[in-house]
Amino acid sequence: xxxxxxxxxxxxxxxxxxxxxxxxxxxxxxxxxxxxxxxxxxxxxxxxxxxxxxxxxxxxxxxxxxxxxxxxxxxxxxxxxxxxxxxxxxxxxxxxxxxxxxxxxxxxxxxxxxxxxxxxxxxxxxxxxxxxxxxxxxxxxxxxxxxxxxxxxxxxxxxxxxxxxxxxxxxxxxxxxxxxxxxxxxxxxxxxxxxxxxxxxxxxxxxxxxxxxxxxxxxxxxxxxxxxxxxxxxxxxxxxxxxxxxxxxxxxxxxxxxxxxxxxxxxxxxxx
Amino acid sequence: xxxxxxxxxxxxxxxxxxxxxxxxxxxxxxxxxxxxxxxxxxxxxxxxxxxxxxxxxxxxxxxxxxxxxxxxxxxxxxxxxxxxxxxxxxxxxxxxxxxxxxxxxxxxxxxxxxxxxxxxxxxxxxxxxxxxxxxxxxxxxxxxxxxxxxxxxxxxxxxxxxxxxxxxxxxxxxxxxxxxxxxxxxxxxxxxxxxxxxxxxxxxxxxxxxxxxxxxxxxxxxxxxxxxxxxxxxxxxxxxxxxxxxxxxxxxxxxxxxxxxxxxxxxxxxxxxxxxxxxxxxxxxxxxxxxxxxxxxxxxxxxxxxxxxxxxxxxxxxxxxxxxxxxxxxxxxxxxxxxxxxxxxxxxxxxxxxxxxxxxxxxxxxxxxxxxxxxxxxxxxxxxxxxxxxxxxxxxxxxxxxxxxxxxxxxxxxxxxxxxxxxxxxxxxxxxxxxx
Numbered sequence: 094x095x096x097x098x099x100x101x102x103x104x105x106x107x108x109x110x111x112x113x114x115x116x117x118x119x120x121x122x123x124x125x126x127x128x129x130x131x132x133x134x135x136x137x138x139x140x141x142x143x144x145x146x147x148x149x150x151x152x153x154x155x156x157x158x159x160x161x162x163x164x165x166x167x168x169x170x171x172x173x174x175x176x177x178x179x180x181x182x183x184x185x186x187x188x189x190x191x192x193x194x195x196x197x198x199x200x201x202x203x204x205x206x207x208x209x210x211x212x213x214x215x216x217x218x219x220x221x222x223x224x225x226x227x228x229x230x231x232x233x234x235x236x237x238x239x240x241x242x243x244x245x246x247x248x249x250x251x252x253x254x255x256x257x258x259x260x261x262x263x264x265x266x267x268x269x270x271x272x273x274x275x276x277x278x279x280x281x282x283x284x285x286x287x288x289x290x291x292x293x294x295x296x297x298x299x300x301x302x303x304x305x306x307x308x309x310x311x312x313x314x315x316x317x318x319x320x321x322x323x324x325x326x327x328x329x330x331x332x333x334x335x336x337x338x339x340x341x342x343x344x345x346x347x348x349x350x351x352x353x354x355x356x357x358x359x360x361x362x363x364x365x
Numbered sequence: 366x367x368x369x370x371x372x373x374x375x376x377x378x379x380x381x382x383x384x385x386x387x388x389x390x391x392x393x394x395x396x397x398x399x400x401x402x403x404x405x406x407x408x409x410x411x412x413x414x415x416x417x418x419x420x421x422x423x424x425x426x427x428x429x430x431x432x433x434x435x436x437x438x439x440x441x442x443x444x445x446x447x448x449x450x451x452x453x454x455x456x457x458x459x460x461x462x463x464x465x466x467x468x469x470x471x472x473x474x475x476x477x478x479x480x481x482x483x484x485x486x487x488x489x490x491x492x493x494x495x496x497x498x499x500x501x502x503x504x505x506x507x508x509x510x511x512x513x514x515x516x517x518x519x520x521x522x523x524x525x526x527x528x529x530x531x532x533x534x535x536x537x538x539x540x541x542x543x544x545x546x547x548x549x550x551x552x553x554x555x556x557x558x559x560x561x562x563x564x565x566x567x568x569x570x571x572x573x574x575x576x577x578x579x580x581x582x583x584x585x586x587x588x589x590x591x592x593x594x595x596x597x598x599x600x601x602x603x604x605x606x607x608x609x610x611x612x613x614x615x616x617x618x619x620x621x622x623x624x625x626x627x628x629x630x631x632x633x634x635x636x637x638x639x640x641x642x643x644x645x646x647x648x649x650x651x652x653x654x655x656x657x658x659x660x661x662x663x664x665x666x667x668x669x670x671x672x673x674x675x676x677x678x679x680x681x682x683x684x685x686x687x688x689x690x691x692x693x694x695x696x697x698x699x700x701x702x703x704x705x706x707x708x709x710x711x712x713x714x715x716x717x718x719x720x721x722x723x724x725x726x727x728x729x730x731x732x733x734x735x736x737x738x739x740x741x742x743x744x745x746x747x748x749x750x751x752x753x754x755x756x757x758x759x760x761x762x763x764x765x766x767x768x769x770x771x772x773x774x775x776x777x778x779x780x781x782x783x784x785x786x787x788x789x790x791x792x793x794x795x796x797x798x799x800x801x
Binding site: 124126128129133135149150151154156157160161162166168169173229230231312344 | 446448488489490493494497500501503504507508510519522523526527530532549550715728780
């Protein structure tokens with residue numbers, strides 16, 4: 094079983110460099126989302142390599158779980174962070190890079206030593222014998238997982254559940270149901286309240302539909318509900334620029350603005 | 366390797382290539398056909414004709430639209446991330462097409478003297494191929510939304526990522542019971558297992574329901590089309606796409622629809638086998654297979670269109686509640702029931718033992734039900750609050766029966782006194798506004 098078929102060789106020389114490129118790209122990409130994509134490529138190539146090496150179940154589970162679920166969650170978070178969040182080059186923790194480099198070198202030494210021993214000292218058994226007896230790859234895997242490796246399997250699941258529950262406990266802040274109304278309660282409150290209808294907009298004869306223009310009641314008085322609390326409490330000079338630009342008296346009117354006499358600011362706007 | 370897989374592995378390369386090309390053409394034609402069907406059927410449901418100008422019954426309308434789409438200007442937003450923007454529609458389409466390769470379209474036939482099966486590949490993990498392809502397909506949607514560099518697509522793609530991950534769990538769980546009964550992950554074996562026993566739609570109806578609901582969620586179709594909710598997000602993840610790239614997204618959506626329908630047919634409706642009176646007869650083998658298969662496929666596709674024409678879109682939290690609080694626990698309970706039933710059968714338990722154990726469990730359940738508190742004070746309070754409010758059967762509060770309409774203001778009363786007869790009605794209508 095030490096011979097490697099021509100199909101496997103071709104697949105390896107295509108997938109291997111792609112996986113390597115994925116790993117390198119993940120490290121060197123400036124953009125976090127690009128980094129995640131390179132990692133997804135490396136995982137995908139590994140999954141395909143497993144399939145080539147007669148472990149189809151492992152390969153597809155690798156794709157579904159790692160590429161499909163875990164990387165997708167990574168991407169989900171990264172996209173929320175924003176598009177412009179490139180890698181920061183400022184070192185936050187003192188000596189972080191030196192420690193990381195030392196750790197990386199140590200891991201590499203360990204891996205090379207282990208893999209070297211595996212290449213030299215261990216003879217490959219291959220999966221053909223296992224895959225052709227007792228229901229094939231998937232059935233054998235299931236059997237061994239639920240007999241010989243039942244305890245480690247259950248321990249792993251307990252660990253994962255603990256991690257998930259812990260994350261939820263740490264991240265979930267109890268806001269309490271007391272302050273929040275349900276949709277039904279809102280409907281009832283509104284229908285039973287003083288005003289079931291929306292707040293009045295600018296009056297029928299208003300010359301402008303700005304929220305700053307109050308609605309007028311039939312007798313000409315200002316409808317108090319139509320006044321925006323936010324605008325009322327804003328200092329007058331803070332909206333000076335807006336008033337000027339709405340009135341067309343701004344410093345730099347756009348070229349496409351219609352030429353013509355600039356209307357003076359109305360009395361309503363002056364009041365605000 | 367499965368027997369079907371062994372037969373396929375012996376086939377020459379040209380036969381596999383031929384099958385791939387035929388599958389590709391089939392999916393393209395199905396897409397064009399489905400666009401037409403959708404427009405016509407939804408049109409009929411809304412009392413209008415739908416496209417009926419190009420070709421007989423408007424059949425060529427979608428072809429004409431597709432050609433026109435290809436010649437549109439290809440727009441790339443300034444803020445777009447160039448390569449990812451280009452990659453996203455390609456990922457969507459490629460994964461959609463790949464998933465169809467493991468679907469068995471028919472039984473053993475002879476093509477140009479070669480014995481083969483109407484299926485491109487039969488892996489021992491065939492069902493997982495479809496799941497893997499759908500989980501990779503999300504990348505297309507998510508990346509398109511992110512790379513467009515604009516808020517609406519980003520929101521659409523975030524929704525889509527959450528949606529597909531949630532519903533894939535329910536989808537995978539609904540498949541578990543099928544795998545338990547067929548004893549294999551290979552699609553050809555699942556079809557063969559259904560021809561030996563009942564179709565799984567009858568044996569495992571709850572699984573079928575969960576699969577159907579989550580396949581609609583998985584394909585982003587109405588009423589679960591939140592990632593492209595046009596009333597909220599313009600076009601969702603493909604807002605910034607145009608021309609052929611947009612066409613690829615459209616293609617991927619319809620191919621995904623065909624694939625999940627084919628999957629439902631394979632898993633639950635007996636695949637390419639003929640329905641009951643003809644099962645096992647001469648019309649249940651060889652080239653008859655694709656006929657039955659496409660027939661069942663079209664039923665599912667019609668239901669997709671029917672859903673779109675009938676149901677309004679769900680709100681996002683309702684949608685997530687349905688997925689996580691109904692479908693996932695429901696399928697978990699169902700899986701426990703199914704495996705319990707199978708364990709009982711293989712352990713050769715006598716009916717009296719089943720009855721005794723079942724009786725004890727029933728008694729325990731009743732005791733627990735009696736011990737539970739009736740309802741909490743908050744619930745009782747809420748109940749009391751609703752009891753005083755008259756409702757019209759729909760829980761919607763009505764105005765009180767002793768409602769007194771306030772009298773019209775004196776000015777209006779004077780006007781209505783002056784204007785008699787015809788003007789009376791108009792004045793009464795006006796009163797409604799005047800009292801506010």
